Amino acid sequence: MSLQNRLTLLSTAIVSILLALFCLFLYLVAEQYRKKEFLNRLRSEALTAGHLLVGQERLGPTLYKLIDKNQLTVLPEEEIIIYNAQNRLIYESGTDYLTVTPAILNRVRELKTTQWREGSREIVGIVFTGKAASFLIFASAVDLYGVRSMQDLARLLGGGWFVMIGVMLIAARYFMGRILEPISRINHRIDEITASNLSLRLPEGENADELTQLAQRFNRMLNRLEEAFRLQRSFVSHASHELRTPLTAITGQLEVSLLADDEPDELRATLRSVLDDVRGLNRMANGLLALANASMDSSAVPMATVQVDQLLEQVRREVQRLQSDYTVHLHIDPPNAAPADWQLTGSEPLLRTAFFNLLDNGGKFSADHTVSVQLSRLAKSVELRVHNAGSVIPADQLVAIFIPFQRGRNASGLPGYGIGLPLTDRIVQLHQGQIRVESSEDAGTTFIITLPR
CATH class of the missing domain: 1.10.287.130 (Signal transduction histidine kinase, dimerisation/phosphotransfer (DHp) domain)
Structure with missing residues (x-):
């Protein structure tokens, strides 16, 4: 299944669930309101019957039945039942929809007012205090209009839910297609990019999304x-x-x-x-x-604690052993620093190679084959400066000398292949350090390496 279809179905499913919950919430709120409103009407009917039948200004039962039967606000299948303090039936509206048991009578006397449902019939029971005694009045009816309204509301919400889901499905597919259109363009452009055509680039668009x-x-x-x-x-x-x-x-x-x-x-x-x-x-x-x-990944290079001052001294002796006419002056600043001040995490073989290349290069390009090396301790790093007074590197070639097989014009006639400095640069990068070069007629050439301690 394509991403567009998956996103369409997912968004439609989420919206449909939320919309169904919202419709259910509306239905339950409306049902609660209907029930509350109908019970209030039943309670009003019971109180009216109490006032007119057992209250201070009484009407006869026959007259009340006549009024109750012909009033416009009479509820469907309405029934009024009144019991006196001795639980004797003293009035019934003439129908026989409701059966009142002694347990119900006792419960109403205890709770003063109560309500319940039997099938489709809603029932309200209250304690009414008349002129000289208290009475139990029960009013019951069937909310035919309210139930039909709730059924119509349920059909309306259900039909609206189905219609909205269909609209959402169509709209989601259209908008997901518009959203994923840049991905389609990216895929087409990626298919056009090959090893022989790496100059092509992906369309980036105007929005910062x-x-x-x-x-x-x-x-x-x-x-x-x-x-x-x-x-x-x-x-x-x-x-x-x-x-x-x-x-x-x-x-x-x-x-x-x-x-x-x-x-x-x-x-x-x-x-x-x-x-x-x-x-x-x-x-x-x-x-x-x-x-x-x-040139490999730094995570593949084994790292350990390296004593830089000792390693540099070993490299100095090795250079002078292999090149007997070279002179290497090594200065460590400060000379009385603790051994831990010259420790860093790195690969000793690679650092040895980098230091050897710099010292060998310095002696090769110096007219008297003399190299000055200074190792300094900084706050969070060590700095190595390798200086020679040989020929100057042209300013436009200071960067090119770190490219494999690229040699400066000052290297003409001298042995070498243009590998040492690129190798040194890569080793320094592997150790998260920096290398730079300064070259001028007055000061000579100095390579400066900074390595984190």
């Missing part, structure tokens, strides 16, 4: 997907190019070596060149693998 918000969020998701596809295509294109260059060089060197009758020294030189290219490929493959791992 939930459907418009849904379309807006879906369009923002499409923007992210389109950007991800673009980056993926760019990544694959650059990776293919970077991998093809060393592979072509290795292939050419091996083919030349096989065709030529080189001396052993020349062969060893060729093998050393091939080995350097293979090591470069290995570094690139490791970088691509690390970049892929860092």
Whole structure:
């Protein structure tokens, strides 16, 4: 069943139930009013009979029967019965509709006034105090007009209920179709969006309702997907190019070596060149693998407590061990801080990779291969500043250096594949931190990382 039909039936069912309850409420109120009004008329008839038959100004029973029979306000099948204090019948209007038992007499004397129903007959019993004694007066009749009015009201309410349900069913289907029309347009547009046509967007409409918000969020998701596809295509294109260059060089060197009758020294030189290219490929493959791992969801990365100052010292020694001509100056501020001040929750292997990339980059781009590193404690975070006095990064490329395989113009002639900084940026994002770069002729280049403690 379609959503339109389900909503139509649901709204119609809710309205029909509420309307039925309202009709029932009206009927019960009207019935209560009819009953109360008729009992009041019976009570008035009983009091009138008491005043005229056993009151101070009495009429004879024959005259009262004549008046009662011919008055215009006489009730259908009306009957008046009067008992004296000794429970003897002293007056009966002549009909025999009602049977009064001693138990009823005692109950009326106890309650002073009471009312009940026998079949369709309404009965009222009261205690009337005459000139010298009290009497029991019973008035009963059948409310033929009131009952017929209630039956007509019930038929009117029932017929109106059925008519209104039919109108509601038609109106609900029409309005539900109008309400769900934007969803139909969204579905048609979604069917048109493919991997090769991600530029299409959903119609958002003019009203700021939930459907418009849904379309807006879906369009923002499409923007992210389109950007991800673009980056993926760019990544694959650059990776293919970077991998093809060393592979072509290795292939050419091996083919030349096989065709030529080189001396052993020349062969060893060729093998050393091939080995350097293979090591470069290995570094690139490791970088691509690390970049892929860092691009996963942060919930899938195991996190633990990391001692940042100790980790940074280990990375400093590792960089100087691998690059003996590099000089790394590490300054920790404040130097006497408690170990807990340098603790944060993160992935130690990923942070090690990020720190190594920054220090290695700083030494590579510095003319004297000197890097200055400062670790500072802030109120709720730690800040790492990696500075080198090398060539300046052009201002228009400060953002592009964090895109895979994109290298600044200042990197021309230097080894590298454009993977280290994008990998570092992704690792910092995984740790909910921030990275920014400042580069100028006077101050040199400084990478600033802020990580929450």
